[in-house]
Amino acid sequence: MNVCVIGTGYVGLVTGACFAEFGVKVICADRDESKIEMLERGEIPIYEPGLDDLVERNVREGRLSFTTDTASAIRSSLVIFIAVGTPPREDGGTDLSYVDGVAGEIGQAMNGYKLVVTKSTVPVGTSYRVRDLIQAEIDGAGGEVDFSVASNPEFLREGAAIRDFMRPDRIVIGADDEAALAIMKDLYRPLFLNETPFVLTNIATAELTKYAANAFLATKISFINEFANLCEEIGGDIQGLARGIGLDGRIGKKFLHAGPGFGGSCFPKDTRSAAFFAREKGQNLEVVEAVIRVNDRQRERMVEKIRAAVGGDLSGKTVGMLGLSFKPETDDMRDAPAIEIANGLAAGGAVIRAFDPVAMREAAKLLPDLTYCKDSYEACENADVVVIVTEWNQFRMLDLERVRQKLRRPVVVDLRNVYEPKSMQEAGFEYHSVGR
Numbered sequence: 001m002n003v004c005v006i007g008t009g010y011v012g013l014v015t016g017a018c019f020a021e022f023g024v025k026v027i028c029a030d031r032d033e034s035k036i037e038m039l040e041r042g043e044i045p046i047y048e049p050g051l052d053d054l055v056e057r058n059v060r061e062g063r064l065s066f067t068t069d070t071a072s073a074i075r076s077s078l079v080i081f082i083a084v085g086t087p088p089r090e091d092g093g094t095d096l097s098y099v100d101g102v103a104g105e106i107g108q109a110m111n112g113y114k115l116v117v118t119k120s121t122v123p124v125g126t127s128y129r130v131r132d133l134i135q136a137e138i139d140g141a142g143g144e145v146d147f148s149v150a151s152n153p154e155f156l157r158e159g160a161a162i163r164d165f166m167r168p169d170r171i172v173i174g175a176d177d178e179a180a181l182a183i184m185k186d187l188y189r190p191l192f193l194n195e196t197p198f199v200l201t202n203i204a205t206a207e208l209t210k211y212a213a214n215a216f217l218a219t220k221i222s223f224i225n226e227f228a229n230l231c232e233e234i235g236g237d238i239q240g241l242a243r244g245i246g247l248d249g250r251i252g253k254k255f256l257h258a259g260p261g262f263g264g265s266c267f268p269k270d271t272r273s274a275a276f277f278a279r280e281k282g283q284n285l286e287v288v289e290a291v292i293r294v295n296d297r298q299r300e301r302m303v304e305k306i307r308a309a310v311g312g313d314l315s316g317k318t319v320g321m322l323g324l325s326f327k328p329e330t331d332d333m334r335d336a337p338a339i340e341i342a343n344g345l346a347a348g349g350a351v352i353r354a355f356d357p358v359a360m361r362e363a364a365k366l367l368p369d370l371t372y373c374k375d376s377y378e379a380c381e382n383a384d385v386v387v388i389v390t391e392w393n394q395f396r397m398l399d400l401e402r403v404r405q406k407l408r409r410p411v412v413v414d415l416r417n418v419y420e421p422k423s424m425q426e427a428g429f430e431y432h433s434v435g436r
């Protein structure tokens with residue numbers, strides 16, 4: 001079976017490489033020539049642990065290739081995955097122009113039966129919109145070609161994407177016809193065999209499931225952050241509270257970490273998008289709307305926390321920022337809390353020295369005025385406060401004596417609660433964290 005993945009970003013490249021690893025022949029198409037050139041040279045345009053080896057092996061064994069010629073990739077494939085970006089619009093809705101563009105290209109290149117699968121996260125109804133756009137192209141050309149559409153939302157986490165794709169908690173497939181379902185089952189056969197749960201449903205449900213999953217996870221984060229803020233008022237400890245509730249199997253321990261709020265390329269845009277299209281349907285998602293508001297406030301609160309830690313006035317202060325990516329093990333800076341925090345600090349007159357193990361190149365595009373440092377200690381040099389923004393492993397094991405010597409004042413604001421308050425105080429720091 002030949003598979004074509006259109007859009008070779010975080011999702012498309014992982015999807016393509018993992019299907020190739022399953023043994024099918026995959027061609028990944030992207031209109032970004034520089035990306036495809038890099039991949040053809042054996043370089044990986046994004047940081048994702050393990051992806052380089054996977055891509056290298058499957059290219060070498062002839063199962064994975066790359067192209068900018070989307071039309072010929074479509075023509076040579078039975079299954080076409082759409083994995084292009086679906087960025088947020090100003091009004092909170094979803095920009096479907098990339099999806100629409102791809103649907104048009106597919107319609108023009110149709111040369112026989114194909115299954116067109118939406119893997120991008122898209123508002124309910126988009127797979128049918130794709131179907132209609134393809135059909136319009138076919139009709140326009142006066143042809144008659146049969147095809148199916150399906151929805152197969154992706155749940156991988158950046159930083160653990162390969163593991164998540166190879167050993168997912170579940171696969172959700174929305175399809176309306178037997179042919180589509182049979183092809184999808186065949187494609188995912190290795191996961192069927194290892195007893196991965198499959199949720200087979202209709203297209204609208206599959207599309208909505210992705211939003212519901214992200215909205216629920218975002219809800220857990222906003223929920224714990226509100227209780228963290230309350231803990232700060234009453235002398236509580238959010239980590240004890242999170243454990244106290246998380247050990248209840250109905251609640252679960254995951255996603256109960258207080259911090260600067262959720263960020264990244266998915267949760268902020270997907271919660272807004274879900275709220276937007278629910279409003280359009282006259283069915284407000286009140287919980288999701290509140291989750292978004294709480295998250296926005298949490299980021300502002302982090303700036304206030306840092307301001308308070310330097311004595312109430314940021315003007316002329318130097319802040320060392322450790323971590324910029326929205327979470328560890330990725331270079332993705334889309335909607336990272338670090339952006340709003342850095343901008344808030346700069347607006348107050350602070351100067352920022354920053355270090356991130358892999359995201360500095362991406363960060364520099366969005367935050368050009370930061371001083372980028374070669375390591376954590378350089379970022380602490382003469383700083384009035386050091387702020388841990390992303391919980392990269394290397395920030396959990398800092399040489400604290402060295403940090404203290406580098407800082408102008410021994411003040412640490414730990415937005416990820418990676419250190420223990422008592423031991424930080426014993427190490428000579430004025431230590432602030434979230435919800436403790």
Ligand SMILES: NC(=O)c1ccc[n+]([C@@H]2O[C@H](COP(=O)([O-])OP(=O)(O)OC[C@H]3O[C@@H](n4cnc5c(N)ncnc54)[C@H](O)[C@@H]3O)[C@@H](O)[C@H]2O)c1
Binds near residue numbers: 009011154155
């Ligand atoms: N990043 C994640 O962790 C994640 C997880 C699950 C789902 N998703 C969803 O998957 C989708 C893709 O996300 P991503 O993070 O991989 O995006 P991305 O921006 O990393 O990649 C998208 C790619 O699509 C390419 N593209 C755009 N238009 C094209 C066209 N007409 N032809 C060929 N290529 C085209 C772009 O050049 C880019 O390389 C989004 O809908 C996103 O919400 C993302």
